[in-house]
Amino acid sequence: MVNKYYMYVLLCGDNSLYGGFTNNLQQRLLKHQSGKGAKYTRSHLPVKMIYYESFENKGDALKAEYAFKHQPRNQKIKYLLNNGVNGKLFR
Template sequence: MVWNIYILKCGDGSLYTGITNNIKKRLIAHTSGHGAKYTKGRGPLEHVYSETAIDRSAAQKRESSIKKLSRAEKLRLIAASPVLSRT
């Protein structure tokens, strides 16, 4: 099963990093207020970054490493990635 590590840009400008095995379902949960407590009330949310991992363990390790980055480093990571399709 493929896992996704993703970053959302919140309406207040903050960045939220998470993992999921169903990115579309998870984004719907976040935008409808049923995602993480952090993203509730911080909309609108924009999906700005995504990468895949081979399993949950690898995804959790990558999520942890991204969360340790400074805001500037996260923005550079986002800027260096391909533009996401907005569907």
């Protein structure tokens, strides 16, 4: 069985964006939504997963997460729009 790794993006209650990494999207989203996820998302509830990308390699997923997190907001939005996320989410 091949493990999958994911870089994902959450839209937070204050309209901020949070990028993360996991090997189980459903479980990680439930952690974030229950307030038991990352420190950042605990104080920015509710959260909604708006994007994810899968990787065969853990290192590649971590690199994608790092790259996303170190972009200014306008570049993050541009990346998401270029990857099929509905632009109405950012209005």
